[in-house]
Every structure is written in C-alpha cells, then in structure tokens.
Amino acid sequence: MKEEMFNKLAEAVASGNKEKAAELSKQALDEGIDPQEALVNGLARGMNIMSDKYENGEAFVPHLLISSGAMYGGMEILIPHLKKEGSGRPATGVIGTIEGDVHDIGKNLVKTMLSASGFNMIDLGNDVPLEDFVNAAKENKADLISMSALMTTTMVGMEKVIENLQEEGIRDALIVMVGGAPVSEEFAEKIGADSTHPDSMTASDWATNAVKKLSPAEERWSDEKISVGKVKYRDILAKKKATSEKTKDIGLETAKEIIDEFEKVGVKSKEEMTHIDRVVSSLGDKKVDRLPVYPLACGVLRKFVPTTYREYTINPEAFAQSAYLGVKYMDLDMFVGLADLSITSADLGCDVSIPDEDTPASVGHLDDYEKIEIPEVKEGTRIYELIQASKLAKEKLNKGLNAPFVAFHEGPLLTLTQLMGADRVLMDMKTNPDVVLDAVDKITDFVCDISEKFFEEDACDGLCIDNLWSNNVIMSEDDYWNFEGKFVKDRHVPLFEKYNQPYMIHSCADHVHFDTQIKKFGTGLFSYAYYPKLRHKGSKNYADLIPKYGDMCCMMGEVDPIKFMDHSSEGVQAIENDTEELLKSVLPVLKENGLQSKFVMSSGCEIPPGGPLNSVKAMVDVVKKIGPDLQKETMG
Numbered sequence: 337m338k339e340e341m342f343n344k345l346a347e348a349v350a351s352g353n354k355e356k357a358a359e360l361s362k363q364a365l366d367e368g369i370d371p372q373e374a375l376v377n378g379l380a381r382g383m384n385i386m387s388d389k390y391e392n393g394e395a396f397v398p399h400l401l402i403s404s405g406a407m408y409g410g411m412e413i414l415i416p417h418l419k420k421e422g423s424g425r426p427a428t429g430v431i432g433t434i435e436g437d438v439h440d441i442g443k444n445l446v447k448t449m450l451s452a453s454g455f456n457m458i459d460l461g462n463d464v465p466l467e468d469f470v471n472a473a474k475e476n477k478a479d480l481i482s483m484s485a486l487m488t489t490t491m492v493g494m495e496k497v498i499e500n501l502q503e504e505g506i507r508d509a510l511i512v513m514v515g516g517a518p519v520s521e522e523f524a525e526k527i528g529a530d531s532t533h534p535d536s537m538t539a540s541d542w543a544t545n546a547v548k549k550l551s552p553a554e555e556r557w558s559d560e561k562i563s564v565g566k567v568k569y570r571d572i573l574a575k576k577k578a579t580s581e582k583t584k585d586i587g588l589e590t591a592k593e594i595i596d597e598f599e600k601v602g603v604k605s606k607e608e609m610t611h612i613d614r615v616v617s618s619l620g621d622k623k624v625d626r627l628p629v630y631p632l633a634c635g636v637l638r639k640f641v642p643t644t645y646r647e648y649t650i651n652p653e654a655f656a657q658s659a660y661l662g663v664k665y666m667d668l669d670m671f672v673g674l675a676d677l678s679i680t681s682a683d684l685g686c687d688v689s690i691p692d693e694d695t696p697a698s699v700g701h702l703d704d705y706e707k708i709e710i711p712e713v714k715e716g717t718r719i720y721e722l723i724q725a726s727k728l729a730k731e732k733l734n735k736g737l738n739a740p741f742v743a744f745h746e747g748p749l750l751t752l753t754q755l756m757g758a759d760r761v762l763m764d765m766k767t768n769p770d771v772v773l774d775a776v777d778k779i780t781d782f783v784c785d786i787s788e789k790f791f792e793e794d795a796c797d798g799l800c801i802d803n804l805w806s807n808n809v810i811m812s813e814d815d816y817w818n819f820e821g822k823f824v825k826d827r828h829v830p831l832f833e834k835y836n837q838p839y840m841i842h843s844c845a846d847h848v849h850f851d852t853q854i855k856k857f858g859t860g861l862f863s864y865a866y867y868p869k870l871r872h873k874g875s876k877n878y879a880d881l882i883p884k885y886g887d888m889c890c891m892m893g894e895v896d897p898i899k900f901m902d903h904s905s906e907g908v909q910a911i912e913n914d915t916e917e918l919l920k921s922v923l924p925v926l927k928e929n930g931l932q933s934k935f936v937m938s939s940g941c942e943i944p945p946g947g948p949l950n951s952v953k954a955m956v957d958v959v960k961k962i963g964p965d966l967q968k969e970t971m972g
C-alpha cells in the first residue's frame with residue numbers, strides 16, 4: 337500500500353501534475369503514512385527521476401521546472417505535519433546567486449533538490465548583495481550556504497562572502513557550497529568553500545550527508561565558538577588583504593600601457609589586407625593573408641576611453657568611441673556591438689538596472705503577457721539609441737580604421753524571457769503554450785522591425801542575433817523550433833535575404849542545436865563557444881563543425897572565454913598557447929574540407945565588461961604574429 341502511494345507521488349511529480357501531487361499528499365496523510373517518508377520516497381524520488389533524465393538529455397529545463405512546481409505543491413501539504421526530530425528543526429540553507437549575476441535557472445534547480453532532501457531553504461534570489469548571505473545565515477543560524485555564480489567576473493564574490501563569514505567568526509558554524517558552470521573543484525578549494533558539484537542532484541546528496549555530520553546548531557552558533565572563529569581566521573585574512581592590495585587594476589592600467597606602447601611605436605605591422613577585406617573575404621572563403629581575429633571584446637573596450645559601462649551602453653558617443661579606440665589600440669579585425677541583453681525587453685515595458693561598472697540586467701518582469709505592447713522603432717526607444725550609436729561606430733570604424741562593425745540585438749525568445757522571466761516562460765511553454773506562442777509571434781514583428789531599421793539606416797556592416805535558447809541545456813530541438821525557430825526561419829531570415837545580408841548568430845551556450853541554427857536558417861556566420869568537458873553531451877569544436885557546416889557557414893570561436901579572466905603572466909601564456917594551438921589545427925581542417933579562410937579566431941563568448949585587456953591583446957598578437965606564415969604554408 338505504502339509503496340503504491342510513493343510510486344503515485346513520484347509519478348505526479350515526474351509528470352509535473354501539481355494538483356495530483358497535492359491531492360495524493362493529503363491522501364497519504366489520511367492513510368497515516370509518515371509525511372517524512374512520503375516526502376523522501378515519493379515527492380523527492382519523482383524529482384530525482386526527472387533530474388536523472390535531465391542529466392541524460394531525456395528531459396529539459398521546462399520539464400524540471402514543472403516537476404519542481406508539483407513537488408512544492410505536495411510539500412506545502414506535508415511540511416506542517418513533519419515530526420520535529422533531533423535538534424527540533426530541519427536543516428536550514430541560505431541560497432542565492434551572487435551579486436552582479438542574474439543567472440538563476442541552475443540556482444533554482446539546486447534549491448528544488450535541497451528542498452526535496454528536506455532542507456528548509458531561504459532563497460535570496462539572484463544578484464544578491466554579498467552581506468545578505470552573511471546576514472541571512474546569522475538570522476537563521478543556518479547549516480548551509482549555497483552560492484551560485486555563472487560568470488567568471490562574479491565568481492570572486494563567493495570568496496568575499498567566505499571572507500566575511502571568517503571575519504564574523506561564523507565560517508565554521510556552517511557548510512559552504514559553491515557552484516555554477518565556471519566553478520571548478522580547484523576554485524572551490526582555493527576560496528575556502530567546503531565543496532562544489534556539477535549538478536543539483538549530487539549537490540543535494542552531498543549537502544544532506546554533510547549536515548548530518550555537523551554538531552548541534554546551538555553549539556556551532558554559541559558566542560564562544562564565534563569568538564574562537566574570529567581569532568582563528570584573523571591572520572589568514574590579514575595576509576590575504578596584503579597580497580590583494582598589490583594586484584594592479586586589470587583594465588585601466590593595462591589600457592594605458594597599451595595606448596602608450598601604440599603611441600611610441602605607431603601601427604606595428606603593415607599587413608597585406610585591411611580588416612574589412614580580411615573579414616569579408618573570410619565570410620566568402622576567399623584568399624586571405626591570415627584568418628581574422630576578434631576575441632569578443634565588447635564593453636570591456638570602454639577602458640580605452642575610459643568610460644563607465646553605464647555610459648558605454650546608454651551614450652552613443654561613448655559606445656562609438658569605445659569601439660573605435662578598442663579596435664585601434666588592440667588592432668582587432670572587427671567589433672561586435674553587444675551593449676546589453678535587456679535593450680529589447682526594456683522597450684517592451686520591463687525595468688532594467690544599469691550598474692556603472694557591470695552588465696545591465698532586466699528586473700521587474702511583466703506580470704501579464706497581455707501587457708506586451710509592441711512599440712515603433714523610433715526616437716525615445718533604447719533600441720533606436722543603439723541603432724544611432726551603431727551608426728556612429730560603423731562610420732568611425734569604416735573610415736578611420738578600415739574595420740567592419742557588426743551590430744547585435746536579441747532574438748524573439750530571448751527578448752521574451754528577459755521581459756517575463758526565464759523560469760516563467762520556460763514553464764509556460766509547457767502549461768500555457770498558446771499564450772507563449774502569441775507573445776513570440778508579436779515580438780518577432782518587433783525583432784524584424786529592429787533588424788530592418790539597422791539595415792535601412794545603414795547602421796552596420798553585418799547584424800548578429802542572439803538566439804540564446806537554442807541548446808540542449810535548456811530545451812529540446814523540437815521545442816526550440818516551435819517556440820522560436822519557425823518564427824525566425826519564416827520571418828526574420830527572409831529579411832536578411834531581402835537586404836542581401838548573411839544571417840549571423842551568436843550563441844555562447846553549450847550543446848547548441850547546430851542543425852537548426854545553421855542548416856535551417858542558412859546562417860552565414862556562427863559564433864560559438866566550445867566546452868571540452870561537455871563534449872560527451874554535445875558541445876562541438878572546429879573539427880566537428882567545419883566538415884559539417886564549413887561550406888555554408890563561417891564558424892567563429894573557440895578559445896575558452898573563461899580563461900581570458902586570468903590576467904597573470906601564466907594566464908596570458910595560456911591564452912597564447914591556446915590561440916596558437918587553435919590556429920595551427922583549424923587551418924589544416926579548413927584545407928582538408930576544400931576551404932581556405934572560413935573561420936574567425938575568437939573567444940566563443942563575450943569577455944565580460946569587468947575583464948582584463950592583456951589576455952585579449954595576447955590572442956590578437958599571436959594571430960598577427962604567426963597567422964600570415966601559417967596561412968601561406970597551409971594554403972599556399
């Protein structure tokens with residue numbers, strides 16, 4: 337009987353049926369089943385089944401979100417009836433995504449799995465100020481802090497939280513777990529975290545065992561222990577502070593050095609081709625003196641002006657000047673005008689927070705799809721400002737440096753998720769598909785109007801679209817096709833054809849749906865990231881992609897964007913080595929496939945706006961130095 341009920345509960349969660357999960361939970365209580373058992377063997381097992389399926393590529397994020405809703409539906413019924421055990425309370429965890437970082441899909445999954453394991457989770461949300469982690473931990477005498485970071489720039493915040501815990505003497509009162517795609521075991525160890533895990537299920541299994549080994553909360557959180565904790569970490573913290581004061585600025589200082597060097601030497605190498613000829617030739621697979629190089633340095637180039645990120649993204653002059661000076665001093669072959677990913681959603685009614693020194697984020701999502709109103713692309717809209725800024729940048733780059741300007745804006749589904757919240761849209765795709773389809777339909781009109789305006793106003797040499805969600809980390813190829821792909825193919829791509837422009841895509845995700853993105857759209861330039869660790873899941877590199885798509889599409893990648901953040905001499909050396917290795921391996925593969933130049937040496941994703949400049953420069957310098965000889969040797 338009990339087993340049958342557990343199976344039914346698990347099934348209700350796995351199939352995402354919230355009403356059923358709640359109804360069965362009530363029934364389980366009526367039948368006298370222990371609520372703890374119903375939670376662990378029923379609801380949580382259903383969530384584990386889905387989590388396993390996700391890891392094996394049989395389920396996607398929308399399914400997980402719906403199952404998690406069903407699980408919480410059942411938990412609401414069971415939790416008030418849980419017997420108080422041991423210390424008299426369930427283990428308490430504080431969870432959030434670190435300050436400056438809005439990525440919260442993974443964090444939400446970790447929260448779900450920890451809740452399924454019986455944790456009482458205090459969710460601080462995303463972009464969480466560092467002190468909030470410490471305050472919430474203190475207020476709740478927490479057993480665990482779980483921090484997520486999806487960007488190399490925000491990862492450092494986790495170390496600061498741990499330092500704050502040490503300073504307050506409470507580091508040893510709880511367990512600290514850190515995670516998110518860029519977080520490695522070495523990093524976790526280095527910053528003094530207790531562990532990290534690649535997925536939410538192993539994370540919650542580990543945490544469940546780890547809290548069992550903790551001494552009672554009253555002991556860990558006693559004044560005495562806190563005083564001992566303060567003394568214990570005092571020396572360690574003082575030493576750390578002394579070394580960090582010696583590290584020089586990773587942007588402004590180097591920008592100044594690069595400018596000084598340029599002014600002294602002038603243009604260092606007189607190359608055979610101009611930037612624009614090299615890029616256009618590569619897109620068309622013509623003979624080139626060397627492959628073009630453009631580590632995706634966008635907002636980070638503002639450090640040459642210097643100006644804030646805020647100015648870069650809202651002030652056309654600052655944007656154009658950043659592009660111009662960046663391309664000039666770094667000798668880049670092009671510039672991609674990525675300002676921020678919330679421009680289109682801002683024009684549709686979403687609020688945006690624009691920090692001075694970091695990437696803007698959309699906040700205050702709309703509560704109702706019906707409130708989406710499509711504006712005209714005209715003065716007063718943020719996108720119109722970007723078009724004007726792009727126009728200015730294009731003129732400067734073309735005239736002053738013979739370099740091409742590629743404009744950039746968000747695709748329909750990215751615009752919608754920024755506007756309504758990613759979790760919400762991904763869930764509604766399953767529970768309310770018609771409403772989502774209507775919204776995508778409307779937004780496609782807006783996206784087409786924007787692209788048309790870029791072309792009409794001659795504001796770019798090429799236009800790159802961010803079709804972010806086309807990947808197996810988030811959704812199946814079929815769902816992508818239904819909820820964005822077919823709109824792009826039928827309405828957006830023809831517009832590029834009308835203006836005789838190649839369709840260009842940037843996707844920094846792993847496990848990309850390459851067939852849809854390249855073959856179905858007839859894409860001319862595809863900028864992608866490669867994750868060697870995720871090769872078994874579908875991350876692809878030049879050796880996979882050139883033979884398959886090289887004849888139709890110019891690929892652009894794939895030196896690891898994460899590595900660019902290390903601006904130490906070893907870090908710079910690693911970028912030089914990786915660049916050299918990539919260039920030496922790409923050229924023979926191009927040749928074997930009857931091609932001579934259809935590849936752009938790049939970083940696979942944007943160098944974050946707070947990133948360093950010396951690693952970017954290192955990549956460009958290597959391509960300039962060894963590119964021409966290698967090109968001749970290989971292609972003749």
Ligand code: B12
Nearest residue numbers: 437438439440442484487488514515516517535536844941
């Ligand atoms: C979706 C996405 C977005 C969405 C986020 C929507 C949302 N609400 O979350 C949007 C469009 C908003 C976005 C914005 C940006 N993004 Co983004 N984004 C992604 C993308 C494609 C997928 C992330 C994701 O959701 N993965 C799926 C989830 C399930 O996986 P996960 O988060 O890794 O979580 C799993 C594990 O890591 C683990 N885990 C997670 N947390 C924790 C915690 C603990 C304690 C443990 C143990 C485990 C754990 O368990 C989870 C489930 O199994 C990644 C690419 C990538 N490969 O990661 C880029 C990526 C994170 N983004 C990137 C960038 C650059 C940006 C922007 C700066 C772009 C821009 N110029 O505006 C902005 C940043 C805005 C900001 N201030 O934060 C870069 C960061 C690069 C870098 N050098 O650091 C990435 C890595 C792309 C890349 N290849 O370079 N992005």
